[in-house]
Amino acid sequence: MIRSDQDDRRIVITGIGLTAPNGDNLGDYRAALLAGRSGVDRYNIRYVGDTLAGQCRFDELRYQSRKDRRRGTRAGSIGIYCAQEAIADSGVDWPNTNPERVGVYIGVTEHGNVETENEINEIKAFDYDTKVWSHHHNPRTVANNPAGEITLNMGITGPHYTIGAACAAGNAGLIQGAQMLQLGECDFAIAGGVSESIHTFGIFAGFASQGALAAHDDPTRASRPFDKARNGIVVSEGGCLYALERYSDAALRGAKIYGELVGHAMTSDATDFVLPNPTQQARCMEMALRRAGLNAEDIAIVSTHATATPSGDIQECEAVRRVFGGSSRTKINNTKSFIGHAMGAAGSLELAGNLPAFHDGVVHATINVDDLDPECALDGLVINEPQEIGGVEYILNNSFGMLGINSAVIIRRV
Amino acid sequence: MTKDEIRAEVLDILADIAPDEDLSSLDDSKSFREQMELDSMDFLDIVMELRKRHRVQIPEDDYVNLASMDSTVEYLHPMMKDM
Numbered sequence: 030m031i032r033s034d035q036d037d038r039r040i041v042i043t044g045i046g047l048t049a050p051n052g053d054n055l056g057d058y059r060a061a062l063l064a065g066r067s068g069v070d071r072y073n074i075r076y077v078g079d080t081l082a083g084q085c086r087f088d089e090l091r092y093q094s095r096k097d098r099r100r101g102t103r104a105g106s107i108g109i110y111c112a113q114e115a116i117a118d119s120g121v122d123w124p125n126t127n128p129e130r131v132g133v134y135i136g137v138t139e140h141g142n143v144e145t146e147n148e149i150n151e152i153k154a155f156d157y158d159t160k161v162w163s164h165h166h167n168p169r170t171v172a173n174n175p176a177g178e179i180t181l182n183m184g185i186t187g188p189h190y191t192i193g194a195a196c197a198a199g200n201a202g203l204i205q206g207a208q209m210l211q212l213g214e215c216d217f218a219i220a221g222g223v224s225e226s227i228h229t230f231g232i233f234a235g236f237a238s239q240g241a242l243a244a245h246d247d248p249t250r251a252s253r254p255f256d257k258a259r260n261g262i263v264v265s266e267g268g269c270l271y272a273l274e275r276y277s278d279a280a281l282r283g284a285k286i287y288g289e290l291v292g293h294a295m296t297s298d299a300t301d302f303v304l305p306n307p308t309q310q311a312r313c314m315e316m317a318l319r320r321a322g323l324n325a326e327d328i329a330i331v332s333t334h335a336t337a338t339p340s341g342d343i344q345e346c347e348a349v350r351r352v353f354g355g356s357s358r359t360k361i362n363n364t365k366s367f368i369g370h371a372m373g374a375a376g377s378l379e380l381a382g383n384l385p386a387f388h389d390g391v392v393h394a395t396i397n398v399d400d401l402d403p404e405c406a407l408d409g410l411v412i413n414e415p416q417e418i419g420g421v422e423y424i425l426n427n428s429f430g431m432l433g434i435n436s437a438v439i440i441r442r443v
Numbered sequence: 444m445t446k447d448e449i450r451a452e453v454l455d456i457l458a459d460i461a462p463d464e465d466l467s468s469l470d471d472s473k474s475f476r477e478q479m480e481l482d483s484m485d486f487l488d489i490v491m492e493l494r495k496r497h498r499v500q501i502p503e504d505d506y507v508n509l510a511s512m513d514s515t516v517e518y519l520h521p522m523m524k525d526m
Contacts (some may be wrong), residue, residue, distance in 0.1 A: 095462035100484070163497050164487045 036277035040207040041443060042287040043279050043428035044119025044272030045381055046111035050083030050265050050368045054114065058378075058383045061367065062393040063415050067249035068368045069263050070174070074230045075150065081248045082227040085264025085371035092182065096314070102144060102169050103225035105178030107268035107374075108135055112179045112219045119215065119272035120284060120433040132215030133176045133189035135270070136198025136222030138373035138430070140191065142229040175223050187215050195430025197295070197335070198222045199269065199376025199436050203228025204293045206273045216278065221377035222267035232372075232381050236262055239263035239303070241338050243369075252370075254335035254342050254363045255412075256406035263338045263369030269377035274443075287384050288440040291423070296434025299359050305341055305429055310348035313435040314425065318352070321423075321439045325356040329421040332383050333363045334429045335405075343404045343426070352406060360418060361410045363395040376428030376436065383424050387442040390419035444523045449516050456492045460485050471512035493519070497526060 045055050050068025052058030063069065072082035072170035089098050089106045092113045098106055112133070116123050148166055155161045168174070176189040188209070194201035199222030236242040243261040245251035246270025252263040279286055294316035318325065319332045333351060333419065335342040353359045364379040367372075371378050386392060399413045428436045444452070450471070450504055457466055464479045467521075475481050493499040499522050501509075508518035 096460075096480075099460075099462065155495070163489065163491065164484060 035277050039276035041276050041279050041289045042271045043284040044115040046114025047269035048085040048087040049267045053087040056253050062382050065396050069248045076230045077233045079404040081251050090292040101178050104175040104223050107223045108179045109182045110177040111268040111270040115270045115272045128186045130216040131185045131187045132209050132218045133179050134220040135176040135191045136202030136373050137191045144169040151434045172203045173223050189320045196433045197428040197430040197436040198373040200428040200436035207290050218273040221270040224372035224374045226372045227266045254337040255396045257400040259337040265369035265371040267371035267374040269381045286443040289443050291441045292317040292439035296435045305344040307344045307348035310435050311351040314352045314437045317437040325353045328359050328423045328425045332379050334427040335363050346405045359409050360392045366396045380426040386421045392416045444526050449519050460488045473512050474510045
């Protein structure tokens, strides 16, 4: 095999480990997306009461002892499950992989709220006596916790940290992992995003106060981006981590390759704490295209970020229209309509749901669109039923977040 | 509480802290660490649980008394006998 220096700069996905509200591995998750199966269900959390959420059902004890699970966090547990599954899926000879050369880069929307709320609730029963505040609080709430728990569980001694990037974190983790491989900081990266956010009442209460929390009699119909009757976000938990390698290494060991990260970009709005900015979102997508040396027409699928808030969806549609409005062959979909908003995991989960299209040529739909909002009526929007288009070469995945953080990644079929 | 009741309480706490361990064959005279995987954070859990459940305050200098079941029960009994 001829190796070129350029192959050392190319970063490919060789393993995927995920847990979503509608699947705990890529096969089940993809099947649910093609079948139109939602993972949103009824949910109850302290103070807020009855609401809706996407809840994961993976077996926490597959890779953790009960003691380690008790000591750690839900985000850590999700991260461990996804990392172990990604490594197993990659087929790498893990026992003979140098743990010093493995890096762990995990995107999070937030971390620490769950444990802090739990402790405050606990000491309330003791008249707020801080002497019963847990000594586990700090190791559970340090911002690197989910990534650190993965290294503890798997004996990884290379770099680890989380990337705080609001709801763009899944993409940001993937980008970080790729960049660290290109910089030579590691030879193998575990990267993506996780979220435990459904276990903090604050996120539900915050969205409710903002008028942005979804409500619907039928939980499976609650997350409805682009529909006129959309009324907000369904908060979900989840995780999706990728095994990343340089193409040269992956090719040398004959690894299965899901795709190559050929373009990525991150931008800031600098305009508002909450409201998105379509100009900067469009610039982000255009930057990713330019860096990949592509035109809009080259992208077969745009995986949108849209969360089903009334204004956010319109803003993203405006941005997508500016970049892809002239491309007749680009299809557009949305995965939150199935799984809700998995926060820090959203970017990586939504990308993963689309990657099988490289091989089956099918674009999964945006479900729950009964009455398409004219302002969201993008050409190429795949509504309610999957569409077979064949020949998918490039997928662009958007992920945006509060404080005006935007990300886009482009994956090429290999 | 009697010594047997205190032992049962400590055993219950241990079952929470070390859920993967089989405690049925615990030797009360041997140190906990010889028989199961316990680290300093686990011992702090024992102290914390006694504080939460029974308002028992154990000074840091006295943590050495929590080495085995026998020494733990002997140490706790004067504090808990009237509970």
